[in-house]
Amino acid sequence: MTATQVALIAIIAVAVLAALAAFSIASRRTESDWRAEMDGRALRSDRSRVPAAVAARPKPVVEEPPIQVAEVAEPVATQVVEIVAVEEVSPEEAGVTRRQFFNRATLVLFGTFSLTMGGGMLAFIWPTLKSGFGSDIDAGTVDEIRTQVFQADGSITPLFRPDARAYIVPITDEELSGSQFVDKSLAAGGFMALFQRCVHLGCRVPWCNTSQGFECPCHGSKYNYTGEYEAGPAPRNLDRFVVELRDGRFIIKTGQIIESPRAPEKTVAYPQGSSCIAIESAG
Ligand code: FES
Incomplete structure (x- = not known):
């Protein structure tokens, strides 16, 4: 996955x-x-004002004035007391x-x-x-790839596929039998697909035609054309994609990246000429 x-x-x-x-x-x-x-406070406040919380509907109470007698000189005032009652209502009546x-x-x-x-x-x-990176990329037929990779002078030029962010490089059956290529899903039709990203800190690694290898301009890591570590701070080989042939077409499964440790023995020689970068790489 x-x-x-x-x-x-x-x-x-x-x-x-x-x-x-x-x-x-x-x-x-x-x-x-x-x-x-x-609200708890409001409820307590209401209850303190009216001890009998559940009372009848509000009803004004009028106190009858006392019967006046001749001896009473002072007038009697009428006092109206209004009782406010809390009436419980159902949730339906209360609403939201x-x-x-x-x-x-x-x-x-x-x-x-x-x-x-x-x-x-x-x-x-x-x-x-x-489609795009993360999916299966159709890189063309094996014959088309072979024509672009193998040069007339015997050198190779990896075919770069920007949509797959991958270099397509050749690999022979003999090289394929090496211990680091035990996973045969890494090659198909005589080719492999290398992830362009340097495994040190992620710079894009360009191809150097004179040395016939990949040389990282950031810190000087170097790899031969099968992506095997040669020099510099990179901790492992270049990462590879799982590939397969479908009806003679080379498919790069960019959703599956395979890592591999530094190769103890190289399958191809490096360098085969002068280096492209001036950085002196240290292993
Ligand atoms: S990112 Fe390539 S050597 Fe550091």
Whole structure:
């Protein structure tokens, strides 16, 4: 499974988990006791004002003035006392509280954001699964490659495929039997595909025609034309792609990168001429 496929599965898993979490929280909120949504301080305040919290509907009480007698000189005032009662209502009557509204709005926003991000990432990754780097690249027929790689003077020039970020280099059956090429999926039709990236710090490694090898201009790592480490700070050989033949066409599976340690014995000689870089590489 390629790194792209793993990333895609991880994104889908995160989006599904986010959706499940949002749904779970929303369900619990809806089923929770409506009393828990009430403001505790307001409720206590109301209860302290009216001990009998559950009373009849508000009803003004008018105190009858006492019967006036001749001896009473002072006038008697009439006092009206209004009792405010708290009446319990059902969740249906109460409707949606402000807190519930904000909670649900937050969940909706979070869900929308997650879906948008997941969809965007999927759209970004999806094309690379079908074409381009990370997919299977058709580099042409073996005959076409052979014509471009082998030169009239006996030298070779690797065929560079920018879409695969790979150099196509020759390899004989004898060289293929070497210990580091035990994985036969690394060669097909007499060719291999080397990743262009230097295994030291990732610079693109150019081909040097005079030395018949790859020489990194960043820190001086050098590799022969089969990608085997020769000199410099690189910790291993150039990485290779899995390849195969389909109906006579050379397919580079750029989703599968194979690493290999420094080769104890080289399959081809290096250098075969002067070097292209002035950096003195140190092993
Ligand atoms: S990146 Fe190539 S030698 Fe450092």
